[in-house]
Amino acid sequence: MVALLSPLNSSEINQLYVFGDSLSDVGNVFRATGRQYPASPPYFQGRFANGPVWVEYLADALALNSERNTNFACGGATTGSGSINGIPGLLAQVNNFTKTHQRANPHALYVLWAGANDYLYGAASTLTPVENLSKAIESLAKVGAKRILVANLPDLGQLPASRETGNSQKLSSITSAHNLGLAESVDLLQKKLVSDTQLHIFDVNALYREAIANPGKFGFTNVTDRCLNNLTRCEHPNQFLFWDGIHPTTAGHRLLALYAENTAVSKAIAA
Numbered sequence: 001m002v003a004l005l006s007p008l009n010s011s012e013i014n015q016l017y018v019f020g021d022s023l024s025d026v027g028n029v030f031r032a033t034g035r036q037y038p039a040s041p042p043y044f045q046g047r048f049a050n051g052p053v054w055v056e057y058l059a060d061a062l063a064l065n066s067e068r069n070t071n072f073a074c075g076g077a078t079t080g081s082g083s084i085n086g087i088p089g090l091l092a093q094v095n096n097f098t099k100t101h102q103r104a105n106p107h108a109l110y111v112l113w114a115g116a117n118d119y120l121y122g123a124a125s126t127l128t129p130v131e132n133l134s135k136a137i138e139s140l141a142k143v144g145a146k147r148i149l150v151a152n153l154p155d156l157g158q159l160p161a162s163r164e165t166g167n168s169q170k171l172s173s174i175t176s177a178h179n180l181g182l183a184e185s186v187d188l189l190q191k192k193l194v195s196d197t198q199l200h201i202f203d204v205n206a207l208y209r210e211a212i213a214n215p216g217k218f219g220f221t222n223v224t225d226r227c228l229n230n231l232t233r234c235e236h237p238n239q240f241l242f243w244d245g246i247h248p249t250t251a252g253h254r255l256l257a258l259y260a261e262n263t264a265v266s267k268a269i270a271a
Contacts, residue, residue, distance in 0.1 A: 013147065015068045015108035018055045019093045019136065022048040022075030022247060024113055026056060029075040029087070038075070042228055044250070048075050049243050050227070051250025055111060057257030062109070072097065078121065079114045079132035090114035094136040104144040111260075112136055113151035113202075115182075116246075119174050120156065126174060130181040134189060141193045149200050149260065150186060152179040154208035160226040161245025179205055202263045204256065211241055211255065218255055 018024050029037060030046025044051050059069045072093040080089030088096065090112060104110075118129040137148055156162060157172030183201060190199045215223045223241040227234040227249060234240060238251040248256070 013062050013107060013109045014064070015105050016055065016059050016062060016064050016070070016111065017097070017108055018069075018071040018073050018111045019090050019097070020073035020111070020113040021077040021090070021117055022073075023116070024053060024055050024071065024073035024111070025075045026053060026071045026073070028071065028073065032074075032086070042231055042233055047250075048247045049250050049253055050233075050237050052253065053250070054253040054256035054260060057254050058111075058260055061257065061261050073113075076117060077114055078118045078123075079129045079136075080118075081132065081135075084121075089132070091132045091136050091139075094139050098139050098143050101143055104140065106144050106146040108145070108147070110140050110145045110148045111151075112148065113204075115153050115178055116156060119153075119171060119178070120162075120246075124174075126178045126181045129178060130185055133182060134185045137186070137189055137199065138193070141189075141197050146196055147198050147200075149202050149263065150182070151202040151204045151260075152182055154204050158208075158212070159246050160224065160242050163224070175205070200263050202260050207256065207259050208241075211252075215241070219251065 025048060027046030030040065035046070038046065038048055040046055043049065047053050055071065074087045074093070076085065076087040077093070078084060078089045079091060081091040081095060082089060083092060112133060115129045115133065123129060133150060137150060140148055153175050155172050156175045157168040157170070162168050162171055186199050186201055193199070211218050211220060212223045215221060219239065220241050221236070221239040225240070226242045226244050227237045227240040228244045237243065237249050240249050241252050243249040
C-alpha cells in the first residue's frame with residue numbers, strides 16, 4: 001500500500017491494535033464469510049469502503065507493516081461483550097485480547113471505535129454503550145496499554161441512510177448524548193488510571209461537521225449523498241464523503257487518518 005501520510009518516527013509507536021466495527025474492519029468479516037460479504041467488488045477487498053480504511057492509512061503513517069498491525073474490528077459489531085450473528089462486540093474483542101495478552105505492549109497505540117451499531121440496531125439509551133467503551137479502555141489499561149485512542153460518533157441522524165427518515169432527529173440526539181457521555185467517562189478514567197496512561201478522544205463528530213460545512217476545504221463536492229447506490233457507483237468517488245448510506249469513501253477514511261494522527265500521535269510525542 002502506498003503511504004499517503006508522512007511516516008513518523010516508528011520508535012514512538014511500534015505497534016497498532018484496532019478494535020471496532022465496519023468503519024475499521026480490514027476484511028475480517030469478509031474472510032469469515034468465505035469472501036462473500038461485503039460483496040467485493042463493488043467494495044474493496046472486504047473493506048466497507050471503496051479502498052483502504054483509516055486505520056490502514058494510520059498504520060502507513062506510523063511505518064507499521066502488517067506484522068505490527070493487529071486488527072480485531074468486525075463489520076456489524078456493537079460495543080457489547082457478546083456477539084450478534086457471530087460478530088463479537090468491541091468489549092468481547094478487547095476481552096479476547098486481554099485474555100491472551102497479560103502484559104500489553106506499552107509502546108503500541110490501541111484504537112477503539114464502536115457504538116454506531118448499538119443505536120442503528122435500536123438502543124435507546126447511551127448508558128450501556130458508553131459503559132462498554134469505558135470497560136474496554138480500563139481493561140486495556142490494566143494489562144499495560146499506555147496510549148489509547150477512542151473515537152466518538154459522527155451525527156448518525158445525518159448519514160445518507162438516515163437523513164430523510166423519521167429516525168433522523170432521534171439519532172442526532174442520541175449521538176450528542178453518546179459523545180457527551182463518552183467525553184465525561186474518558187475524563188474520569190484519565191484521572192483514575194496511572195499517570196502515564198494517555199487517553200485521547202478522536203473527535204470524529206467535529207471532523208464530519210467541518211467537512212459537511214466546508215466540503216471544498218477537503219476536496220469534496222458532495223457530502224450528503226452516497227456514491228454507491230444499488231451497486232451503481234458515482235463517477236468521482238474521491239469527491240464524495242460517503243461511499244454508501246453509512247460508511248465514508250476511502251477519501252473520507254484518508255481524512256480520518258490524518259486527523260487521528262494529529263490527535264493521538266502528535267500529542268503523545270509532545271507529552
